[in-house]
Amino acid sequence: MIGGLFIYNHKGEVLISRVYRDDIGRNAVDAFRVNVIHARQQVRSPVTNIARTSFFHVKRSNIWLAAVTKQNVNAAMVFEFLYKMCDVMTAYFGKISEENIKNNFVLIYELLDEILDFGYPQNSETGALKTFITQQGIKSQTKEEQSQITSQVTGQIGWRREGIKYRRNELFLDVLESVNLLMSPQGQVLSAHVSGRVVMKSYLSGMPECKFGMNDKIVIEKQGKGTADETGKSELGSGKQSIAIDDCTFHQCVRLSKFDSERSISFIPPDGEFELMRYRTTKDIILPFRVIPLVREVGRTKLEVKVVIKSNFKPSLLAQKIEVRIPTPLNTSGVQVICMKGKAKYKASENAIVWKIKRMAGMKESQISAEIELLPTNDKKKWARPPISMNFEVPFAPSGLKVQSRVDVRGTHPMPWREEDEKGTGAADTVSSPSGWSESCTEKPGGDIGRCHLGRQDDRRGWPGGHEHT
Amino acid sequence: MTDSKYFTTTKKGEIFELKAELNSDKKEKKKEAVKKVIASMTVGKDVSALFPDVVNCMQTDNLELKKLVYLYLMNYAKSQPDMAIMAVNTFVKDCEDPNPLIRALAVRTMGCIRVDKITEYLCEPLRKCLKDEDPYVRKTAAVCVAKLHDINAQLVEDQGFLDTLKDLISDSNPMVVANAVAALSEIAESHPSSNLLDLNPQSINKLLTALNECTEWGQIFILDCLANYMPKDDREAQSICERVTPRLSHANSAVVLSAVKVLMKFMEMLSKDLDYYGTLLKKLAPPLVTLLSAEPELQYVALRNINLIVQKRPEILKHEMKVFFVKYNDPIYVKLEKLDIMIRLASQANIAQVLAELKEYATEVDVDFVRKAVRAIGRCAIKVEQSAERCVSTLLDLIQTKVNYVVQEAIVVIKDIFRKYPNKYESVIATLCENLDSLDEPEARAAMIWIVGEYAERIDNADELLESFLEGFHDESTQVQLQLLTAIVKLFLKKPTETQELVQQVLSLATQDSDNPDLRDRGYIYWRLLSTDPVAAKEVVLAEKPLISEETDLIEPTLLDELICYIGTLASVYHKPPSAFVEGSRGVLHKGLPPRTGSIEGPESPDTAPSGEPAADQPSVIPTQGDLLGDLLNLDLGPPVTGPPMATSTVPMGAVDLLGGGLDSLMGDESEGLRSDVGGSPAIGGSGSFTAAPSSTAPTNVGAPLGSGLGDLFDLTAGVGTLSGSYVAPKTVWLPAMKAKGLEISGTFSRQVGSISMDLVLTNKALQVMSDFAIQFNRNSFGLAPAAPLQVHAPLAPNQSVEISLPLNTVGSVMKMDPLNNLQVAVKNNIDVFYFSTLYPLHILFVEDGKMERQMFLATWKDIPNENETQFQIKDCSLNADAVSSKLQGSNIFTIAKRNVEGQDMLYQSLKLTNGIWVLAELRIQPSNPSFMDLELSLKCRAPEVSQYIYQAYETILKN
Secondary structure, eight states, X not given: OOOEEEEEOTTOOEEEEEEOSTTOOTHHHHHHIIIIITOSSOOOOSEXXXXXXXXXXEEETTEEEEEEESSOOBHHHHHHHHHHHHHHHHHHHSSOOHHHHHHTHHHHHHHHHHHEETTEEOOOOHHHHHHHOOTTOOOOOOHHHHHHHHHHHHSTTTTOOSOOOOXXXXXXXXXXXXXXXXXXXXXXXXXXXXXXXXXEEEEOOSOOEEEEEEOBHHHHHHHHHSOTTOHHHHHHTTSSSOBOOOEEEEOTTBOHHHHHHHOOEEEOOOSEEEEEEEEEEOSSOOOSEEEEEEEEEOSSSEEEEEEEEEEOSOTTOEEEEEEEEEEOOTTEEEEEEEESXXXXXXXXXXXXXXXXXXXXXTTOEEEEEEEEEEOOOOOOSOOOOOOEEEEEEESSOTTOOOEEEEEEOOSSOXXXXXXXXXXXXXXXXXXXXXXXXXXXXXXXXXXXXXXXXXXXXXXXXXXXXXXXXX | OOGGGGGGOOOTTHHHHHHHHHTOSOHHHHHHHHHHHHHHHHTTOOOGGGHHHHHHTTSOSOHHHHHHHHHHHHHHGGGOHHHHGGGHHHHHHHTTOSXXXXXXXXXXXXXXXXXXXXXXXXXXXXXXXXXXXXXXXXHHHHHHHHHHHHHOXXXXXXXXXXXXXXXXXXXXXXXXXXXXXXXXXXXXXXXXXXXXXXXXXXXXXXXXXXXXXXXXXXXXXXXXXXXXXXXXXXXXXXXXXXXXXGGGGBXXXXXXXXHHHHHHHHHTTSOTTSHHHHHHHHHHHHHHXXXXXXXXXXXXXXXXXXXXXHHHOGGGGTTOGGGGSOOTXXXXXXXXXXXXXXXXXXXXXXXXXXXXXXXXXXXXXXXXXXXXXXXXXXXXXXXXXXXXXXXXHHHHHHHHTOOHHHHHHHHXXXXXXXXXXXXXXXXXXXXXXXXXXXXXXXXXXXXXXXXXXXXXXXXXXXXXXXXXXXXTGGGSOHHXXXXXXXXXXXXXXXXXXXXXXXXXXXXXXXXXXXXXXXXXXXXXXXXXXXXXXXXXXXXXXXXXXXXXOSOOSOXXXXXXXXXXXXXXXXXXXXXXXXXXXXXXXXXXSOOOOOOOOSSOOSOSSTTSOTTSOHHHHSXXXXXXXXXXXXXXXXXXXXXXXXXXXXXXXXXXXXXXXXXXXXXXXXXXXXOHHHHHHHTSOHHHHTTTTGGGSOTTTHHHHHXXXXXXXXXXXXXXXXXXXXXXXXXXXXXXXXXXXXXXXXXXXXXXXXXXXXXXXXXXXXXXXXXXOBOOOEEEEOOBTTOOEESSOOOOOSOBOTTXXXXXXXXXXXXXXXXXXXXXXXXXXXXXXXXXXXXXXXXXXXXXXXXXXXXXXXXHHHHHHHHSOGGGEEEEEEEEEOOOHHHHHHHHHHTTOEEEEEEEETTEEXXXXXXXXXXXXXXXXXXXXXXXXXXXXXXXXXXXXXXXXXXXXXXXXXXXXXXX
């Protein structure tokens, strides 16, 4: 198991050092600094073995977190733990920076004592931790409070504390999809997949039992076979609107065995924001935009770039907050941009032209042209030609995913719902979403479900192949 | 006010000030002071002088302060054990606190203080906490048992904590269960023999139930524990798999990988015809692909594991090639791993896509990545024959780019392509020759020289080209020198008239002006060959070469099976067994996959423990060249009689590798002088220089230098081997470095042409030089004793190993040991004397004249009373009667007669031990199924106590 955990600043100075096992000595702290942080070359592996001691590291901005061990530990677990540790710290004091870590070192030691015992990760859900690791020192807790804390920390629902009350019960759902696209220099799509995340912000009272539905092919097939009175069937049963999800993973609050047997996603959510699920699809992806780049080299010191984007969805729909990022060579000395729509700017610090368009309707086209001046260099190192990428929000998901959400509140705490919400105990709030997604959203009283689809499209071969940049 | 100020106090007299503050009456000031102390501790300053003052602050109701003091205690208690006692009272009191958080904190901290006196006081509170009403305390106490075990294992056993811990597996709280499982697994690891984690269907059921309820970390502990379980039949395996499968959808990648491990392992037991087997295969692919959307560090871990899974079960991911395409913003370590997997998945169906990708990668920025991409193109050509042409033209395109390292890498792989498809692509040679001058890496130069030598008759100016290399002969690396020597000899044999001068020049350079024994020896061999019999020389040097094989860098199957059992762990990331990087006893326990069962009839033989690894221990498949080479070098004898190495004689590279070892033994037999001239150490005589080549191309590099034809020589040595060498077990570690102040000894026993030897490898893992080695044996059952002193010629520097073959005789003093073949050894060096004991296989004592006359045999058989007869079973032997007979003969077990009774072969055999004991055997061979035989062995001997060991020897010989 994990033998020790160290946090360093960018210079390799130790900010936090916590040793859990006797086989890890102080010299391990220095070994990592010398061999990894101060190593001249780029990091070649996140796992380093120095003198029979293994170091796992992750970096957050310029802070290094390293877990050390001399045993054959579960490597995946160590990394998952390090990420979790970052999440917990962020939840407590915000951005992970040298300043914040130094300011909170007592808290961090306290956390490390709690979430890692003899190198074994323990409950690390922020919701639970915040009930008893506070920065106020000891609060005088009653016996009930104490046992409530311990039962929650060790309980089956370790991610949520009891007795949460909201005046207004709200649930927000964001579907964030990122389209990964691989195109040949001829513009042919080699592979495309959507990796999506469903992010939920829940502000619900009590211990709400939630069900989450989507137009997943297997579910719909199952429903078709099952009871005829299912509401979903009439709308979505046609099969045309269903999508084939290749795979999905869930937050630990989701009952996996139930998903495995019934394909139903049921859970008691943590309080606040969390990622409910991730999914991946490869079939029938709607590409909301096409990006067509043209690059011409004019002599050794000048490049002409023209990028056309075409929106590829129904004209009645609107895409928003479109941002196209066009990388420029490292030896760029100046850029002149002309665009018909939106605003474009060359950002020297990011080595890119950033082009922003507020909205764009479907089946439209827009273009930008730029002249890039280059400094003559002798540098033989080639420019890596990063891909053009774009970010946008569209009122549909490129994967075709649609959400039906159902929130049941069962028994646990009748009072909070009775007061604020007419729907009362056991009320169901079902939102089915036909393509006119945004309309159904605004019509809903209380605005309890808000959502948007944030898309991201990376066109890896933004630059046509065979183009030499020196 | 922020806490960061504590990091900046660097005043003089700081300790004094802190001392004063710690003893202040004001609580706030005290707390501030402790914070300062902890900050100093963090940055590595020694604040142990403040021990009593800090401990004084421990009695407080401020939990934050208490935790800080505990943190300090954990760090310094060991250096101040007497003072640490001061803290005991508070701990014991805290363990009784009404607040469960404080009880848990006390027991948690106490377990981290490694001071004997405190440990004593820990037992009572721990016992109470293990049965505490609060689950939070119990889960903390469970881990504390593991801590205590690490400090004092005996104490834990004596106090009965292990039983209490076992009870916690049935606890009502899932987190308590998970921590108990984790603690028990860890303790069990250091007691491989104990049946601590007594897993049975009932306890497995409990674990599977807890799996659905506990935290993500708990799920990992439980899954990792489940993976060690051996289901009793395929139905149980299937039902566990069914209950583990839902974990594949967990957001935590470690949970997913641990579930994959359980499934991969138990799948081994399922019949391939089962519908469920196919379902499971399909279910495994999507989660593995999803792991590639995780953060890069996890992707790396996942990819290293996928690399293993793809080798073990290629069918799982065969349609998923595209997901391994490299993304622009992947970190370099992810890119390199993806590339590796792409090559493994390359097939005729997807080769066009793969090649297009690889070509793209070859123009990337990172040099390592580009090199690997170029090599990958070569490997595709070798793997998928239909693509070879396209690969070659892609490589030619890349050579045209004139990027130096691309060109060199391309030439190295083109050489491999020539070795796979000889005489097919010579048209490219002209292009290659154009780039001769730009080659500055030894590997590329050697490859180019090999090509010139191999195709000398088609290159008009081959002599000029080779001559140009000869000018700087002594500055070249060994690899290039050897290659040049061979190439020029080849050239001479092809065009003798024009190149006589050249060949003389190179031979004299190699034999007279070089200090390198490899080079010199090869020079001499060529010289003698050429001078005695040029026709033979031609046959030898220009003989047709076997083709190189497709998959060159596969992990050896036994290791692969072991690594599959370690999916998700560091071992799977390093692709090494845990013993290679874990110190001490942990991880030495060898894991293996369960045997495939349609119907399990119980353990294979009475002697194999059910938890053993029947499939894993027998190298049924050709070992990789690297291993083979290593083995032969280590053993320094002709290839063993038995299966695997013989099989490699048909494997191209094997043949040439063997020369290193084989030649030595040849020469050793003929002239002692020449051998010592080589330098005494077989490692030098062999192919030491070749092993330095990167493993991915090792086979071809090794193969190429020696050229051809010498395979004949190998056959010769193989012949010698059959007559004289008995089976030699692989070396095992006898004395771990931990126990001998850094000296590690591993070894094995062998018998060759009547002499027994103990082949040792001494490795110095300490930091100082070791010298003055000596060895002594204790009295033993057969009077084994060293026939010569242990000779280590030079002092052993740190991190060096030396291989020694110690001749043994059997004239030492005799004392019956238990077990009979136990040997106690003492080794001395300048540091200390170390003792270890080992078991020697009895067949090293079987003498060469153990063949009894037929009549004599019959008489003796009757003469020995029936109660002296013992019977044994050897199951699932893959050999028929003749093979058995010849295999045993290699180890001096002689077949006297063979009969066929009712379709069963009966062999009558005899053998004699060094002390003159005769053993007679009747071996009944009956087919158990089409490909396997069951052997029934009856042994008769006047000293029946040896029978069991004779049986073990039989089994070892026949199963290896």
